[in-house]
Amino acid sequence: MTIGIDKMGFYTPHYVLDMTDLANARGDDPAKYHIGIGQSEMAVVPPTQDVVTMAANATEQILDATDRDQIDLILFATESGIDNSKAGAVYLQHLLKLSEHSRAIEIKQACYSATAALQLGKDYLKAHPGKRVLVIAADIARYGLETAGEITQGGGAVAMIMSENPRILAISDESTYLTRDVMDFWRPVYATEARVDGHYSANVYTDFFTDVWTRFSDTYHHEISDFDAMLFHLPFSKMGLKALRTVLPEDQTVADKLTSQFDQARLWNRHVGNLYTGSLYLSLLSLLAHGDLHAGSQLGLFSYGSGAEGEFFTGTIQADYQEGFDKAAIQTLLDKRTPxxxxxxxxxxxxxxxTNGQDRALDISHDSAKYVLGGIKNEQRQYLVQ
Known part of the structure; x- marks a missing residue:
């Protein structure tokens, strides 16, 4: 049975900040941002959007009647949850009017949890033929103004519908993973901004990639030349390039191909910023839209979440992969943002x-998205459909 990603959607809010402007305001050389970390623009998330509304807007892009009938598992991966008890997936199920006879769960492990959701969804579909699984990766990356992490902020949501005989990517059962208790990044329950040791976290990221890739290669007898593209979690796009360079072969033709594919895969990430759980999957979308792919192309994917957990797994591009996402809609969304x-x-x-229980109504007149957050009343978020 072939199982994987059938459709993908993406949403990011309508505001964007040019990294050159931020560099100038902070007294930095713009090259530090554009080249040093590989970022051109950063999504700016207004109060009228949170992970639930962004997830709904991303899913709306791909949802149809068949999905509504067959989705009975919703897996919401985020580290920007809005409630310490109630899952974002429950709010999403209600907003999208999905079946009440479904499971709706929130999954957390830093930036890794969307991959955990994909693997759980794959196993679920093996046991439940004919069903579909909705996987959401939605986050808002916040480090604080004028902090070291400020330039790696961003936000958005990637929605993925999983099924048998998928149109986009068949996911292999071959994978290797690693978990260690590492304090490279965390966010206490009382904090709205993450705590991060940037240099340490970058080293842990590379160490995890080396571990899971080496064990994958040894266990399943694959070489780097077996892959048409390598995809990475991209908290900033230069980090993935550094990891890729550690495994590029001496064969220049292969090295050039993988480097070129990586550049296409990070193109949209450069203009959005850090998506936490969604970063790897926005990279996949960007590769689907801009890369040199064909039916049977082999992809290697490295997922990483600080704290820390990592996984290397593989997928095969399907013949109708271009039918599973709307490149024009995503590009238009990015192009029409307000600077x-x-x-x-x-x-x-x-x-x-x-955060003290007070009511507040938000002005939604400047937010053109279908799903918006209208405020808070009686300590309950007020979601609206425009």
Whole structure:
């Protein structure tokens, strides 16, 4: 039985910050941002969007009547949850009017959890032929203004519908994974911004990749030349390139191909920023849209979540992969975003819902998305459909 990703959708909010403007405001050389970390633009998330609304907007792009009838498992991967008890998947199920006779679960392990959701979804479909699974990777990356991590912020959601005989990517059973208790990144329950040791985390990332790739190669007898592209979790796009360079072969033709494919895979990430759980899968979308692929192309995927957990797994591109996502809609979404100044970005960053139980209504007139957050009332988020 072939199981994998049948359709993919993407959403990011309508505000964007040019990294050159941020560099100038912070007294840095813009090359540090554009070349040093490999980022051109950063998504700016207004209060009218959270992980639930972004997930709904991403899913709306791909949802049809067949999906509504067959989806009976919703797996919501995020480290930006809105409630310590109730799963974001439950809010999403209600907003999208999906079947009440479904399981709706939230999964957390930093940036890795979407991959855990994919693997759980694959196993579920093996046991439940004819069903579909909705996997969401939605996050808002926040490190604080004028912090070392500020330039690796961003936000958005990737929605994936899994099925038998998928149109996009068949996921192999071959994978290797690693978990260690590492304090390279965390966010205490009382904090809205993450704590991170950037240099340490980058080293852990590379160490995890080396471990899972080496064990994958030894266990399943694969060489780097067996792959048409290698995809990486991209908290910033330069990090994945550094990891790729550690395994590039001496064969220049293969090395050039993998490097070129990587550049196409990070193209959309460069213009959105860090998506946490969604970063690897936005990279996959970007490769599908811009890469040199064909039916049977072999992809290697490295997923990493600080704290820390990593996995290397593989997938095979299917013949109708271009029918599983809307390249034009995603590009239009990115192109039509409203640029904001650094001052506007800072104002939006500081504007958040009350944490003391007070009511607040939000002005949604500037947010053109279908699903928006209208505020909070009686300590309950007010989701609206426009």
């Amino acid at each position: 904001v100044s650094v001052a506007e970005y800072e104002r939006i960053f500081k504007d958040s819902l009350p």
